[in-house]
Amino acid sequence: MSASRTGVSMxxxxxxxxxxxxxxRGWLRPDEAPAAPEKKATSSGLPLPLSYVGDxxxxxxxxxxxxxxxxxxxxxxxxxxxxxxxxASPKETNARFRALLEAGQTGLSIALDLPTxxxxxxxxxxxxxxxxxxxxxxxxxxxxxTLLDGLPLHQIRQMRSTxxxxxxxxxxxxxxxxxELGIKPTTFRLFLQNDPLKEFSSRGxxxxxxxxxxxFAVDAVEYFAKHYPSWQxxxxxxxxxxxxxxxxxxxxxxxxxxGIAYLDEARRRGVDIASIADSLFLFLSSGVDIxxxxxxxxxxxxxxxxxxxxxxxxxxxxxxIKIFSYTLGGALTAREPHNNIVRVAYxxxxxxxxxxxxxxxxxxxxxxxxxxxxxxxxxxxxQQILAAEAGVTKVVDPLGGSHYxxxxxxxxxxxxxxxxxxxxxxxxxxxxxxSGFLTKELADSAFRDHQEIARGERQVVGxxxxxxxxxxPATMPFVAPAGTTxxxxxxLLRVRKNRDARRWAAALESLRISARxxxxxxxxxxxxxxxxxxxxxxxxxxxxxxxxNASTVEYGVPIERQA
Numbered sequence: 001m002s003a004s005r006t007g008v009s010m011x012x013x014x015x016x017x018x019x020x021x022x023x024x025r026g027w028l029r030p031d032e033a034p035a036a037p038e039k040k041a042t043s044s045g046l047p048l049p050l051s052y053v054g055d056x057x058x059x060x061x062x063x064x065x066x067x068x069x070x071x072x073x074x075x076x077x078x079x080x081x082x083x084x085x086x087x088a089s090p091k092e093t094n095a096r097f098r099a100l101l102e103a104g105q106t107g108l109s110i111a112l113d114l115p116t117x118x119x120x121x122x123x124x125x126x127x128x129x130x131x132x133x134x135x136x137x138x139x140x141x142x143x144x145x146t147l148l149d150g151l152p153l154h155q156i157r158q159m160r161s162t163x164x165x166x167x168x169x170x171x172x173x174x175x176x177x178x179x180e181l182g183i184k185p186t187t188f189r190l191f192l193q194n195d196p197l198k199e200f201s202s203r204g205x206x207x208x209x210x211x212x213x214x215x216f217a218v219d220a221v222e223y224f225a226k227h228y229p230s231w232q233x234x235x236x237x238x239x240x241x242x243x244x245x246x247x248x249x250x251x252x253x254x255x256x257x258x259g260i261a262y263l264d265e266a267r268r269r270g271v272d273i274a275s276i277a278d279s280l281f282l283f284l285s286s287g288v289d290i291x292x293x294x295x296x297x298x299x300x301x302x303x304x305x306x307x308x309x310x311x312x313x314x315x316x317x318x319x320x321i322k323i324f325s326y327t328l329g330g331a332l333t334a335r336e337p338h339n340n341i342v343r344v345a346y347x348x349x350x351x352x353x354x355x356x357x358x359x360x361x362x363x364x365x366x367x368x369x370x371x372x373x374x375x376x377x378x379x380x381x382x383q384q385i386l387a388a389e390a391g392v393t394k395v396v397d398p399l400g401g402s403h404y405x406x407x408x409x410x411x412x413x414x415x416x417x418x419x420x421x422x423x424x425x426x427x428x429x430x431x432x433x434x435s436g437f438l439t440k441e442l443a444d445s446a447f448r449d450h451q452e453i454a455r456g457e458r459q460v461v462g463x464x465x466x467x468x469x470x471x472x473p474a475t476m477p478f479v480a481p482a483g484t485t486x487x488x489x490x491x492l493l494r495v496r497k498n499r500d501a502r503r504w505a506a507a508l509e510s511l512r513i514s515a516r517x518x519x520x521x522x523x524x525x526x527x528x529x530x531x532x533x534x535x536x537x538x539x540x541x542x543x544x545x546x547x548x549n550a551s552t553v554e555y556g557v558p559i560e561r562q563a
Contacts, residue, residue: 040394051396060396064305066298067397068355069320074393080358082107088132090146107158111135117205119539122488132480137488144177160191165207167194168220172525195237197258200433202240210430212546218265223522235283242285243330245446253419261429273312285328286351297354299413324358325351332367336462340364499532507531515545
């Protein structure tokens with residue numbers, strides 16, 4: 001008998017620990033630790049294998065690559081980490097890049113201002129109010145030289161830019177800048193977005209009509225294949241399709257249809273697609289729906305492996321397409337913007353679980369303005385924490401074998417293929433743009449998405465789910481620092497004053513002739529860059545041959561005007 005605190009006596013039965021231990025011991029499974037474990041282990045010290053082989057024998061590094069492009073994936077090398085950065089002027093952007101590189105960033109992603117993206121100079125009247133507003137103005141090679149000045153280029157695994165309509169022009173500026181800096185191109189890797197087709201249905205920064213735009217983009221593909229095989233000349237971009245309201249299925253399908261258009265043109269020119277397969281990238285978003293997004297990346301790899309192998313004759317062992325992902329900016333909210341820190345972390349996690357090769361993370365304040373330095377730093381740290389602390393890189397394809405994820409991967413691949421077929425049956429990438437079919441499809445998808453949120457069928461925390469009474473933080477539209485336009489225009493005027501006028505004029509005439517005769521324009525573009533032709537002058541020379549696209553679409557009916 002024993003006394004409780006209340007003075008009431010009660011019997012307490014003591015369990016037989018020996019019997020209980022014997023019971024639990026019977027539950028133990030044979031030791032599942034690998035015979036020769038990798039150096040990776042859980043935080044408890046449990047050794048981990050490199051990867052797990054599925055019941056069907058599927059594993060990473062094996063066609064069709066749903067589980068990853070290589071057998072070791074992040075065990076050999078982490079993904080390239082980069083922030084989309086460009087600010088006011090080449091000098092200011094150089095300073096931002098220095099800070100990010102010092103913090104451990106391994107890739108540069110150059111945000112260009114709107115005038116640069118559509119090929120007009122900073123002193124063009126139509127550029128008023130836009131110079132340096134959403135990125136850095138690049139008027140000539142001199143601006144690239146300022147942008148790269150003093151940067152530790154040896155530690156940069158990749159330099160990329162959202163240059164779509166001007167992709168080959170931007171490449172020519174970089175090539176000449178590297179020449180003048182004495183940097184061997186083989187020690188540097190340029191990564192162009194260079195996908196003008198998706199501009200017509202998403203971002204809108206087009207210059208030339210769809211047909212000439214495709215031809216111009218492939219000039220870089222063909223030229224890089226011959227002269228810079230380690231560079232990446234193009235991304236098949238679905239990100240912006242998703243960001244304007246497309247579904248994950250539409251995102252990959254449109255990128256696939258566009259990719260087919262570029263590769264068909266390259267093959268028509270005699271480019272061996274197998275020789276450039278290693279440089280090809282899909283550019284896809286990563287949204288908050290972790291499992292669908294991870295499965296989407298797996299499905300996209302599988303679809304593209306089959307496409308490269310069966311349509312373009314790429315051997316199976318070379319048919320693993322790489323993926324560049326950016327966390328989905330459209331998922332960020334202006335209300336309770338600090339919630340975006342959590343959203344971006346989950347989006348980045350989905351991309352890593354899906355096995356991407358390059359990842360850029362949005363900054364939490366992007367729903368209001370260009371990222372602050374503090375927010376960009378935190379976005380980089382988000383990736384680093386996932387890589388170093390979260391344990392998601394210790395095993396290749398950690399979601400592999402999940403009944404849910406495997407089934408979702410198969411279903412997504414099937415639906416993406418189905419929608420790609422629909423786009424092809426409507427004429428392919430160029431025709432669905434010219435007819436207005438794709439614009440209407442994406443508008444309908446965006447409207448459905450908006451209606452689901454408005455009706456509360458899809459919950460967005462802090463917006464239509466448990467909204468707070470906190471007002472949206474008051475923010476002023478970003479205004480480039482005083483003197484930004486003057487600085488850009490002043491630099492451009494100095495370039496024009498100091499260049500050799502005869503060499504400049506001859507270079508632009510040679511460019512017009514190349515475009516008119518259907519030759520690859522890259523050699524003439526490089527010479528124009530050396531002669532210090534500006535981006536606006538080069539674009540005007542090309543437009544005199546290609547024309548300018550000035551089409552609009554109303555209710556799916558195309559209205560064509562040539563300006």
